[in-house]
Amino acid sequence: xxxxxxxxxxxxxxxxxxxxxxxxxxxxxxxxxxxxxxxxxxxxxxxxxxxxxxxxxxxxxxxxxxxxxxxxxxxxxxxxxxxxxxxxxxxxxxxxxxxxxxxxxxxxxxxxxxxxxxxxxxxxxxxxxxxxxxxxxxxxxxxxxxxxxxxxxxxxxxxxxxxxxxxxxxxxxxxxxxxxxxxxxxxxxxxxxxxxxxxxxxxxxxxxxxxxxxxxxxxxxxxxxxxxxxxxxxxxxxxxxxxxxxxxxxxxxxxxxxxxxxxxxxxxxxxxxxxxxxxxxxxxxxxxxxxxxxxxxxxxxxxxxxxxxxxxxxxxxxxxxxxxxxxxxxxxxxxxxxxxxxxxxxxxxxxxxxxxxxxxxxxxxxxxxxxxxxxxxxxxx
Numbered sequence: 001x002x003x004x005x006x007x008x009x010x011x012x013x014x015x016x017x018x019x020x021x022x023x024x025x026x027x028x029x030x031x032x033x034x035x036x037x038x039x040x041x042x043x044x045x046x047x048x049x050x051x052x053x054x055x056x057x058x059x060x061x062x063x064x065x066x067x068x069x070x071x072x073x074x075x076x077x078x079x080x081x082x083x084x085x086x087x088x089x090x091x092x093x094x095x096x097x098x099x100x101x102x103x104x105x106x107x108x109x110x111x112x113x114x115x116x117x118x119x120x121x122x123x124x125x126x127x128x129x130x131x132x133x134x135x136x137x138x139x140x141x142x143x144x145x146x147x148x149x150x151x152x153x154x155x156x157x158x159x160x161x162x163x164x165x166x167x168x169x170x171x172x173x174x175x176x177x178x179x180x181x182x183x184x185x186x187x188x189x190x191x192x193x194x195x196x197x198x199x200x201x202x203x204x205x206x207x208x209x210x211x212x213x214x215x216x217x218x219x220x221x222x223x224x225x226x227x228x229x230x231x232x233x234x235x236x237x238x239x240x241x242x243x244x245x246x247x248x249x250x251x252x253x254x255x256x257x258x259x260x261x262x263x264x265x266x267x268x269x270x271x272x273x274x275x276x277x278x279x280x281x282x283x284x285x286x287x288x289x290x291x292x293x294x295x296x297x298x299x300x301x302x303x304x305x306x307x308x309x310x311x312x313x314x315x316x317x318x319x320x321x322x323x324x325x326x327x328x329x330x331x332x333x334x335x336x337x338x339x340x341x342x343x344x345x346x347x348x349x350x351x352x353x354x355x356x357x358x359x360x361x362x363x364x365x366x367x368x369x370x371x372x373x374x375x376x377x378x379x380x381x
Contacts, residue, residue, distance in 0.1 A: 021225035023088075024081060025242050026204060027378055028066045028218060029354065031057035032296035032304065035249065036066075036079050037376050039242025040223075041267075046246060047079040047204070058216045061099040061162040062239040062352040065218035066205050068103025071111055076206040076213050083222075085121070089197035093226035096123065096135070097166035097179075097235050099218040102158045111214040113165075114222075115207035117200040122207045123167075125215075131155040133178070135167055143193055145169075147178040151186050158215060164236035169194050170226055177229075182236030184229060238351045239380035241267040246374040248295065248305040250319035255370030258282045259361040261289075264340065268379045270351065273344040277357060277375070280338040285361035287330055287339055292323030295356045295374060299323070314369055321374035322356040332361075345379055353379040 022040035026047065029037070034056070036047035049056050049066075052075040058067035069076035098113060106126050115122025121137040128134055131149035145167065147154070157163045157180070166179040169191060176188040204220050206213050219239060227235075243263050247253070259281050265274035279287050298306050298320060308315025332339040343355075359372040 022221065022223040023083060024204075024220060024222040025240060026066070026079065026220040027063065027239070027242070028057060028060060028220075029063050029376070029378070030246075030295045030356075031055055031064050033246075033248045035246055037244040037246050038081075039240070039244040039376070039378060041243060044082050046244070047081045050078045050080060052076045052078070058103065060216065060218035061101070062218065063354070065099070065101075065216045066220075068101075068214055068216045069206070069212045070104045071106070071109040071212040071214050072104070074212055078206050079204040081202045081204060083202040084199060085116070085196045085202065086199035089195065090224055091195050091197065092171045093224055094169040094171070094194060094196070095166065095221065095223040095225060095227040096168075097164070097219075097221040097227070097232065099162050099164050100158050100215045101162045102155070102160075102214060103216050104214045106155050106159075106214045109212070110207075111212070112205075112207035113213060113215065113217055114202065114204045114220070116198070116202045121196050121198065121202070124207065125154050125158075133165060137196065137198075143191065145176055145188060145191065147180075147186055152178075152180050154180070162218070166227070166232050166235065168226055168232070179229075179232045179236070182233040184232075234381040237381070239378065241269040241380035242378045243268060244376045246295065246321065246376055248319075248321055248374065250305055250321065250373075252317075253371050253373060254308070254315070254318035255368060258363075258368075258370035259285070259287070259359050259372045261357060261359040261372040261375045263343075263375070263377065268343070268345050268377050269381060270345060270349060270379065271347050273346070275345050276343050277341040277377075278338045279332065279341070279359045279361075279372075281332050281334055281361045281363075281370075284334045284364045285332055286364070287332055287362075288360040289328040289341060290320070290322045290324035290358045290360070291326040291328060292356050293325070293354055294323045295321060295376070297323065308371070315371075318360075318369065318371045320358065320371075322358040343377070349379055351380055
């Protein structure tokens with residue numbers, strides 16, 4: 001994992017994010033809470049897991065995945081994304097990508113990867129898709145888009161292996177491209193009418209409240225940006241780098257907003273030596289950084305989230321959200337002078353490495369304690 005040497009610095013090169021049009025990037029890590037972290041840097045908030053079978057999670061392509069349900073027994077695990085296209089439509093470009101593997105046998109009943117009511121926007125295999133894949137939106141101008149099983153027998157591929165599936169739609173040229181395992185397999189020209197704008201909440205792991213999924217899903221990406229063929233190949237040959245925040249149900253952190261934590265230097269991508277963690281306090285303060293590799297247990301035994309007073313009376317009202325096998329400390333003079341903890345991602349850092357972090361500050365003079373929300377860092381392409 002991220003055992004990179006950490007030291008304190010006052011500045012770090014900033015890099016402009018390149019994924020500002022991503023809406024969703026789910027990795028389904030941390031199978032100990034129903035908060036599904038969204039790693040799209042300027043996307044929606046976090047999703048909410050509704051468990052219909054098992055724990056809702058399964059072994060994934062990388063780490064953990066959204067566990068598949070069963071179309072025979074009408075059960076599913078859903079992630080409510082909070083995305084309502086009538087409020088935030090997609091009308092220019094679309095990229096949708098995911099890893100999938102069969103959880104239970106797929107027959108003639110459709111197995112849905114994602115979808116929503118009203119507009120009918122959904123992605124599925126079996127049923128009308130046969131053994132191929134269908135992108136359908138019967139309630140809008142978006143035409144049906146089929147990857148036929150004569151081109152790719154998706155059901156057979158996903159029966160025993162993880163399969164990377166992606167589709168891009170260029171709203172300018174009207175060209176749609178299907179990709180399987182990083183390679184383009186079908187181009188559909190003259191595809192017009194991209195307008196996903198119907199009301200309702202988009203969900204992952206099924207089709208709203210009516211359709212089930214027989215597939216595990218991992219590394220789910222939805223973007224308004226048209227990903228290139230090279231970028232799709234990267235998605236299919238690793239894991240997407242990302243940063244997300246989380247609360248694990250802690251709605252009121254102690255002195256909320258007094259201390260915040262985020263990252264600088266661009267995405268935590270392999271080879272990004274300028275990446276770092278930024279701690280911003282509202283007043284001159286001592287700071288501590290909890291840096292670990294899980295958001296499920298503290299010290300290997302205490303379940304997270306953990307009431308801070310369990311450890312120290314001074315942490316009453318605080319919620320601990322990250323393990324802390326590494327505890328760093330320093331001083332910040334307050335607003336305008338954040339503490340920067342360099343976290344360079346070297347070329348030898350393992351793809352799919354994780355870090356879960358949280359900041360604590362003690363204000364000088366008053367000794368008032370504050371804690372930030374959690375910060376999740378995932379290393380990838």
